[in-house]
């Protein structure tokens with residue numbers, strides 16, 4: 406089958422699906438969030454270990470879902486692992502879709518954007534109230550839960 | 555299977571009537587349409603009947619004193635008589651045209667429910683219902699303080715009938731359930747449940763969205779008080795559905811929506827409702843869709859509902875055999891003898907969306923997700939499933955293609 410833009414099951418996606426980057430839990434997590442897409446039952450949990458300098462030392466995910474949502478979670482973890490909170494916050498939906506690198510129908514875009522949405526919320530979700538989690542450096546655009554229209 | 559029993563019908567011949575079934579999908583593969591529980595395709599006869607109304611007979615119904623209005627009124631009322639005959643109702647006035655099953659059930663919840671149910675009254679549903687036979691009752695519970703109860707499913711997907719006596723009581727005012735469920739395809743034992751409901755004085759509503767298109771329905775033999783179904787699941791157009799109600803029950807129910815057609819007389823301070831069924835058909839009804847539904851009924855009757863049911867049984871048995879033989883595939887729900895032509899399954903380590911997407915690349919249209927039955931999926935301990943559903947135009951070869959495509963999908967997503 407020739408790989409083309411409309412074939413979403415391309416090698417790089419299958420690679421992330423089969424051998425994901427940082428799938429599991431991070432014991433040092435300072436921030437975590439979990440959400441699902443009730444329409445298809447996908448859920449994603451994201452653990453972030455953020456240091457005092459506002460750098461994401463560790464980004465891990467776990468969850469259950471289709472190839473697209475799991476591959477995008479894996480790519481997203483790879484992308485933000487070691488980046489700053491500000492960089493992660495500024496990552497747009499368009500950039501996330503581009504990161505995946507295949508053309509998705511609107512329905513499948515929701516699969517791709519679920520981990521991205523969970524990541525945005527995780528930046529604002531300290532693990533415990535006692536944990537000295539640094540506040541996100543720029544909170545201009547709060548990514549609220551997406552609509553399931 | 556008896557080796558030389560003649561096939562109940564010839565799907566290849568019927569397929570010539572369905573233009574869309576000759577489509578090629580973007581991958582070049584011919585379309586294999588196995589999403590009939592969601593909606594069905596239209597034969598030329600239905601399409602042409604509707605085009606002919608638009609080209610020659612169309613006007614508003616029950617209103618104009620003119621030539622066209624008389625014609626469209628006649629055609630519209632003829633469709634009502636066809637529906638009446640098709641489900642063996644006593645009287646066409648027991649047939650209310652709605653927009654679909656969903657509206658039909660909401661009509662009962664709003665009109666009958668609000669008028670006759672009081673706090674503490676109970677409505678009994680099952681765990682296998684479509685959201686459209688759950689949410690209207692939840693809304694009624696919020697408005698009227700009624701209590702919802704659910705007949706549970708056993709692990710094999712059949713209803714836990716042993717629990718029925720303890721769930722029915724003098725407080726039970728309504729039992730509402732699907733005749734054939736939309737995920738597992740279970741044909742429910744209505745002949746046990748309806749008399750039990752009667753015995754405690756409860757009314758019965760049958761969600762027949764998945765049964766009326768596929769098997770003979772006789773509302774009088776069933777003794778159902780209400781029965782709801784949709785035109786678009788039986789070769790008809792979307793936008794029209796039916797609520798059957800026993801005449802004496804409809805007559806004591808207040809209108810659901812207010813507007814034109816549903817009144818006898820309006821003064822500035824009050825209105826007098828029209829007789830049934832007009833009382834429940836406020837506004838301009840789905841005129842052409844209803845006439846299209848009538849044409850769909852003609853088509854189904856010509857093929858024969860018994861032949862259709864038998865044909866679907868063959869497809870279903872084959873689908874259970876083919877899918878059941880694939881390692882890592884689990885077919886959900888009971889054995890074929892308890893089912894209509896619906897087969898839902900899960901593939902180990904594959905999400906339903908991936909299954910459906912990969913089948914789509916082979917031209918095969920199936921449904922993936924929770925199919926508007928989230929509580930059922932929760933009961934089954936899964937979040938989503940893939941569903942293939944059959945109709946008169948599907949072939950045994952298409953079932954084989956489904957099996958091959960599932961195996962191919964497994965190979966693609968499990969390279970190691």
Ligand SMILES: Cc1ncc(COP(=O)(O)O)c(C=O)c1O
Nearest residue numbers: 654655656684686732736763784
């Ligand atoms: C069992 C059942 N009930 C109700 C409905 C709702 O029908 P409609 O969307 O036509 O109102 C469906 C259709 O999906 C169904 O399968």
